[in-house]
Amino acid sequence: MEKQNLILAFESSCDETSVAVVADGHKILSNVIATQINSHKRFGGVVPEVASRHHIEQITICIADALAEAQVGYDDLDAVAVTYGPGLVGALLVGVSAAKTVAYAHHLPLIPVNHMAGHIYAARFVKPFEFPLMALLVSGGHTELVYMQADGQFEIIGETRDDAAGEAYDKIGRVLGVPYPAGKVIDEMAHQGQDTFKFPRAMIDEANFDFSFSGLKSAFINTVHHADQIGETLDKNDLAASFQASVVDVLTAKTMRVLEQYPVKQLVLAGGVAANHGLRERLQAELPVKFPNTELILAPLKLCGDNGAMIGAAGYIQYQQQKFGDATLNADPSLEFDWMPNMVH
Amino acid sequence: MKLLAIDTSNRPVSVAVLADTKILATTTTTVGRNSSVTLLPLIEQAIAQAGLTADDIDRVVVADGPGSYTGLRIGVTTAKTFAYTLNKELVGVSSLAVLAANVTIEDQLVAPLFDARRDNLFTGLYRMHAGQPVPVIADQHIGAAEWAQQLKAYQAPIVFVGTAVDQYQAGLQATLQANFVRALPQQDLPQAAVLGLLGRNMTPVKQLHAFVPHYLRLTQAESEWLAKHPKEDHAPYVEKI
Numbered sequence: 108m109e110k111q112n113l114i115l116a117f118e119s120s121c122d123e124t125s126v127a128v129v130a131d132g133h134k135i136l137s138n139v140i141a142t143q144i145n146s147h148k149r150f151g152g153v154v155p156e157v158a159s160r161h162h163i164e165q166i167t168i169c170i171a172d173a174l175a176e177a178q179v180g181y182d183d184l185d186a187v188a189v190t191y192g193p194g195l196v197g198a199l200l201v202g203v204s205a206a207k208t209v210a211y212a213h214h215l216p217l218i219p220v221n222h223m224a225g226h227i228y229a230a231r232f233v234k235p236f237e238f239p240l241m242a243l244l245v246s247g248g249h250t251e252l253v254y255m256q257a258d259g260q261f262e263i264i265g266e267t268r269d270d271a272a273g274e275a276y277d278k279i280g281r282v283l284g285v286p287y288p289a290g291k292v293i294d295e296m297a298h299q300g301q302d303t304f305k306f307p308r309a310m311i312d313e314a315n316f317d318f319s320f321s322g323l324k325s326a327f328i329n330t331v332h333h334a335d336q337i338g339e340t341l342d343k344n345d346l347a348a349s350f351q352a353s354v355v356d357v358l359t360a361k362t363m364r365v366l367e368q369y370p371v372k373q374l375v376l377a378g379g380v381a382a383n384h385g386l387r388e389r390l391q392a393e394l395p396v397k398f399p400n401t402e403l404i405l406a407p408l409k410l411c412g413d414n415g416a417m418i419g420a421a422g423y424i425q426y427q428q429q430k431f432g433d434a435t436l437n438a439d440p441s442l443e444f445d446w447m448p449n450m451v452h
Numbered sequence: 453m454k455l456l457a458i459d460t461s462n463r464p465v466s467v468a469v470l471a472d473t474k475i476l477a478t479t480t481t482t483v484g485r486n487s488s489v490t491l492l493p494l495i496e497q498a499i500a501q502a503g504l505t506a507d508d509i510d511r512v513v514v515a516d517g518p519g520s521y522t523g524l525r526i527g528v529t530t531a532k533t534f535a536y537t538l539n540k541e542l543v544g545v546s547s548l549a550v551l552a553a554n555v556t557i558e559d560q561l562v563a564p565l566f567d568a569r570r571d572n573l574f575t576g577l578y579r580m581h582a583g584q585p586v587p588v589i590a591d592q593h594i595g596a597a598e599w600a601q602q603l604k605a606y607q608a609p610i611v612f613v614g615t616a617v618d619q620y621q622a623g624l625q626a627t628l629q630a631n632f633v634r635a636l637p638q639q640d641l642p643q644a645a646v647l648g649l650l651g652r653n654m655t656p657v658k659q660l661h662a663f664v665p666h667y668l669r670l671t672q673a674e675s676e677w678l679a680k681h682p683k684e685d686h687a688p689y690v691e692k693i
Contacts, residue, residue, distance in 0.1 A: 124690075139692065140692065140693050141690050141691070141692050141693075142690065142691055142692075142693050143689060143690050144691075145686070145688060145689055145690070145691060146686075146689035146690060148686075149673075149674075149677045149681075149686055150673045150677065154671060154673040154674075156521060156671040156672075156673070157671050157673055157674060159521070159522075159525060160664070160667070160671070161689060161690050163525055163528060163529055163532075163664050163665070164661075164662070164664055164690065165690055166529060166532075166533065167532055167533060167536040167537075167660065167661050168661045170533075170536065170537070171536075171661070172692075181537070196522075197521070197522055197525065200488055200522060200525060200526055200529070201525055201529050203488065204488065204491075204492075204525070204526050204529040204530045204533070205529050205530075205533040207492050207530075208492065208529075208530050208533040208534050208537065209533060209537050211492060211495075211496060211506060212506045212507075212533075212534060212537050212538050213537065434492035434493045434496055435489045435490075435492075435493055436488075437486065437488045437489050438488060
């Protein structure tokens with residue numbers, strides 16, 4: 108049997124500390140995730156300094172557990188991969204400092220990974236990628252369409268001009284009294300309700316591939332406040348269903364439009380909001396009808412949130428391409444993919 | 453015993469490698485853009501200059517606070533991970549004690565200062581004894597004026613050390629008069645070699661995973677939450693999923 112390439116992968120960009128061992132970029136030997144959700148629930152959202160403090164409490168425990176669960180030692184490893192952005196700078200620095208130190212101490216190459224590339228490569232655990240490929244990336248910090256001509260090549264075709272979709276979920280969650288993080292509960296409520304409010308579908312008919320969710324958020328909040336003022340009680344499930352219908356309509360319509368102009372072999376849905384059942388079901392229903400030759404790969408539910416395994420999968424591509432970092436690696440909180448050349452946005 | 457000493461608790465970054473009491477290599481810089489970029493290359497250089505490899509180090513000594521939260525986390529994460537991953541000893545030393553130890557006059561009272569912004573300090577009071585800074589008043593976060601009043605009660609000369617002293621000198625001098633003594637400028641920077649010597653005889657931490665910086669302050673979000681929920685137990689804050 109040929110030797111496997113093992114990568115120890117670190118992720119600490121927001122409120123999860125995670126270390127994973129990934130073999131050949133597509134087999135998870137371990138994926139240890141310490142989530143801080145219960146801490147940040149106190150504040151209704153992630154507090155960066157609190158997140159950074161939790162990361163440093165967890166980081167070596169996660170390394171120990173990841174190696175133990177994978178039943179490997181440092182001698183078995185071929186490289187160390189780490190998220191260096193985008194994300195919260197103080198949080199990123201814990202993972203970056205730890206990963207650099209492990210790489211130095213054990214003479215291993217260091218692979219700096221873009222967190223968003225990691226989200227896309229969470230889908231690589233489902234099956235091998237075929238190019239060209241389009242990724243719809245939807246998370247708390249990002250909503251973007253990314254075109255890939257080959258492994259490791261990422262070009263933004265469209266993105267949100269204001270709030271990310273996940274951010275909008277958290278904000279209307281507060282209005283509905285749903286604790287942070289609100290996405291999962293609103294998704295469940297939406298399945299119990301009907302789209303009775305017909306909120307706006309921002310930019311749905313515009314020729315570009317960009318998104319906007321702040322208008323939807325405002326329309327939602329205004330509707331609830333107006334009802335409060337006149338003493339009317341609105342059905343929360345219908346509110347959630349109406350909100351989600353608008354988000355899913357816009358994401359789906361824009362994705363279908365981009366696929367008309369850029370035919371691809373596969374469409375990947377990834378990012379924290381990729382766990383949304385409404386969105387998954389809609390793409391599963393619409394894509395085969397409109398683009399029977401494009402295969403849909405949904406990032407596995409367990410790998411939609413932040414985790415080290417996805418960083419190991421993206422890092423493996425860079426390992427093969429010898430794209431390494433060194434001891435000077437810093438966190439880059441506003442790291443982004445480049446736009447597709449000549450894309451008007 | 454080979455020691456690696458690391459101090460990134462404020463803007464200066466200081467790294468040293470020692471063999472027992474012998475300093476093999478030491479570097480202190482104040483010009484780095486940030487310690488995330490500077491620290492590991494300095495560690496690599498110092499260990500290489502000392503003719504050693506990472507695995508030759510027996511003990512890591514780190515300045516563990518107070519100081520800049522981000523600076524502390526870079527230093528402590530690096531030190532903790534180094535010690536954990538190579539199965540070495542780890543020792544934490546007060547960042548303020550490291551600075552105080554630059555003043556070597558026997559029996560002298562020393563007050564190291566870090567600026568904590570808005571007229572607040574991270575500081576403590578030490579008395580030098582046989583080259584060791586012995587705590588007299590514990591490290592704390594305190595208003596500059598209140599600190600001056602506390603120190604006045606000692607009615608003895610106190611040496612103030614640290615790059616932050618200049619900015620607070622007028623107020624301190626007004627309260628302490630002739631008992632305010634300014635350290636020499638070359639004593640104002642933390643020296644990892646001094647840190648290494650302080651950490652050499654200390655007991656290593658037993659619970660390495662639990663080792664975190666001494667921030668000496670709760671985050672604002674946490675203090676506000678605690679004020680509103682004095683009796684609520686919200687733990688565990690972090691859960692493995």
